[in-house]
Amino acid sequence: MSAEWIITSPLDMHLHLRQDAMLRAVAPVSAQQFAGAVIMPNLVPPVTTIERLVSYREEILDACSDEIFEPYMTLFFRDYSGAELAAAREHIIGIKLYPEGVTTNSAGGARDVKAFAHVFSSMQELGIPLLVHGETHGFVMDREREFMATYQWLAETFPRLIIIMEHITTLEAVTMLDRYENLHATITLHHLLLTLDDMAGGLLNPHLFCKPLLKRPEDREALQQAVLTGHSKVMFGSDSAPHPVSAKECCGCAAGVFTSPVSLSMLAEFFDRHHARDKFQGFISDHARSIYGISPIAKRYALKKDPWVVPARYESVVPLMGGTTLNWSARPVI
Amino acid sequence: MSAEWIITSPLDMHLHLRQDAMLRAVAPVSAQQFAGAVIMPNLVPPVTTIERLVSYREEILDACSDEIFEPYMTLFFRDYSGAELAAAREHIIGIKLYPEGVTTNSAGGARDVKAFAHVFSSMQELGIPLLVHGETHGFVMDREREFMATYQWLAETFPRLIIIMEHITTLEAVTMLDRYENLHATITLHHLLLTLDDMAGGLLNPHLFCKPLLKRPEDREALQQAVLTGHSKVMFGSDSAPHPVSAKECCGCAAGVFTSPVSLSMLAEFFDRHHARDKFQGFISDHARSIYGISPIAKRYALKKDPWVVPARYESVVPLMGGTTLNWSARPVI
Numbered sequence A, B: 001m002s003a004e005w006i007i008t009s010p011l012d013m014h015l016h017l018r019q020d021a022m023l024r025a026v027a028p029v030s031a032q033q034f035a036g037a038v039i040m041p042n043l044v045p046p047v048t049t050i051e052r053l054v055s056y057r058e059e060i061l062d063a064c065s066d067e068i069f070e071p072y073m074t075l076f077f078r079d080y081s082g083a084e085l086a087a088a089r090e091h092i093i094g095i096k097l098y099p100e101g102v103t104t105n106s107a108g109g110a111r112d113v114k115a116f117a118h119v120f121s122s123m124q125e126l127g128i129p130l131l132v133h134g135e136t137h138g139f140v141m142d143r144e145r146e147f148m149a150t151y152q153w154l155a156e157t158f159p160r161l162i163i164i165m166e167h168i169t170t171l172e173a174v175t176m177l178d179r180y181e182n183l184h185a186t187i188t189l190h191h192l193l194l195t196l197d198d199m200a201g202g203l204l205n206p207h208l209f210c211k212p213l214l215k216r217p218e219d220r221e222a223l224q225q226a227v228l229t230g231h232s233k234v235m236f237g238s239d240s241a242p243h244p245v246s247a248k249e250c251c252g253c254a255a256g257v258f259t260s261p262v263s264l265s266m267l268a269e270f271f272d273r274h275h276a277r278d279k280f281q282g283f284i285s286d287h288a289r290s291i292y293g294i295s296p297i298a299k300r301y302a303l304k305k306d307p308w309v310v311p312a313r314y315e316s317v318v319p320l321m322g323g324t325t326l327n328w329s330a331r332p333v334i
Helices: A020-033 A050-063 A082-091 A113-126 A143-157 A171-177 A189-193 A196-200 A217-228 A263-273 A277-292 B020-033 B050-063 B082-091 B113-126 B143-157 B171-177 B189-193 B196-200 B217-228 B263-273 B277-292
Strands: A004-008 A011-015 A036-039 A070-076 A094-097 A130-132 A163-165 A183-187 A234-236 A300-309 A325-332 B004-008 B011-015 B036-039 B070-076 B094-097 B130-132 B163-165 B183-187 B234-236 B300-309 B325-332
Touching: A004 A277, A011 A020, A011 A234, A011 A277, A020 A050, A036 A050, A050 A070, A050 A082, A082 A113, A113 A143, A130 A143, A143 A163, A143 A171, A163 A171, A171 A183, A171 A217, A183 A217, A189 A217, A189 A263, A217 A277, A234 A277, A263 A277, A263 A300, A263 A325, B004 B277, B011 B020, B011 B234, B011 B277, B020 B050, B036 B050, B050 B070, B050 B082, B082 B113, B113 B143, B130 B143, B143 B163, B143 B171, B163 B171, B171 B183, B171 B217, B183 B217, B189 B217, B189 B263, B217 B277, B234 B277, B263 B277, B263 B300, B263 B325
Parallel strands: A011 A036, A036 A070, A070 A094, A094 A130, A130 A163, A163 A183, A183 A234, B011 B036, B036 B070, B070 B094, B094 B130, B130 B163, B163 B183, B183 B234
Antiparallel strands: A004 A300, A300 A325, B004 B300, B300 B325
């Protein structure tokens, strides 16, 4: 094996950048590591108008003005009219659907997905992808499995709608991918590498608390198999979700893992360890280009075994593996 | 239904009292609520000699000198000789077996349970009960299920050994109870009332992090059925395990829930709500008397619908339901 290999235009197809000071702290970290990212709209209040979306995009570009970086914007799903969708189309890469109350800032989400068939129908006609946080309100380890029926309904009822099952975590979701041509998925770094054991098997690590919750070993195994075999419907989406340390090491700790600084490094190690370097480019960029029909900014990164220490904090945020040494570095090739 | 009912000599058949300042903070709380308790030996270092056990017992009695309270002492399982066991017999209610490293202060536990057949054999002959923390080192949600084979081996190989499956949490453990006459079990307040949803279904609540981890709804249902039908092999054991708040609201949070102050109150509400008041006396005292052959101190408590606010802290320890209002009170009848 050569000492290093190159990836082009890495994309993070599921990213939370938050607002204001937090945005300014974390956006440059993603901009350094990625050519672009799909930006989640669950702000307070959520991004539900083009005006808000355009100004949020400006804030993001301002926050990472030292880097060339493409924020692919999303609207927060609501009962949009056909005219609104038509007007939004050129500004967005998709619309993100949250069932009501399933994760951070999703209180304004959809209560009954099937009540919005007219919106899905318009999105299908306009070619606007639907990005879905696929969890029910059931028992925390079963929520994604229980949502499979909704994915099935969406996939069958709107066969030309591009549907992304966001941050999938279970064997059942991987299986569902192959049942419907119009279903695709993102997978996070943490669900690819960790299980509930890492969060709660020894001492409790609140920094690994996320929604969907980390799952069982056989679920992780299914995700790894999909990624390592180069499944073309699977994209990287970090779901990197910063919270200040005060909201993590406390009594009612918020859900989210900040993985932007370590994603490329840890993924490089993962693909190298599994002798699957040739599958990294597809997962980190090419599958997303093909699924969404996008042409990302040209950026090249060299992946090399070159240990570095992850900063313990990024401003107030503790990153995954903060303070520890990672073996692989990802450096821009000028 | 009458407004109040009486229980006599409530026993907590699984209790952690710790040492020094923590012992002095929490022991009186148990002494006020219970006639006696089985005291766990996982101190640092663990209680493995009679001298240590006798002095620990004195410390406990000193700490709750305002109340009549019987600490039923246990030794930490190790390779005891027959002579040691014979000498220990009159001082102990049983010996507590921890697989190595499964919970707080269990680093000195047993690596291979079957290597200690000679000790179990001596305990059987001497009539010393074996109390077991039944978890493997597998995936955190499977550890108790995986330990069932070891319970089976113990129950079959030593058919006259009294074996207590401590703090059972799963449907499989409840089922196992009925397969072998010499198997018994304790059930905690938190595993009886809560599931993993309560700890990690919304925001993360580190105060509900415990070992064994909270389980699935169908597991809780099996525990509730056993308790509400008055299963005579099932005893209350709180596994109340105080940690200072600094070890709970932090990055590597310790496992344990402090339930001593609220156990009688919350159990009273549970039995009343399920129209099973008549089953409370067995669960809280009579089954233990019969299984262990003990005659506890006579103490009577009146259970009454009389709301009270749980203190937010006991010294440095946050109790279960701290700061909230409970509907039922348990007051000593003089």
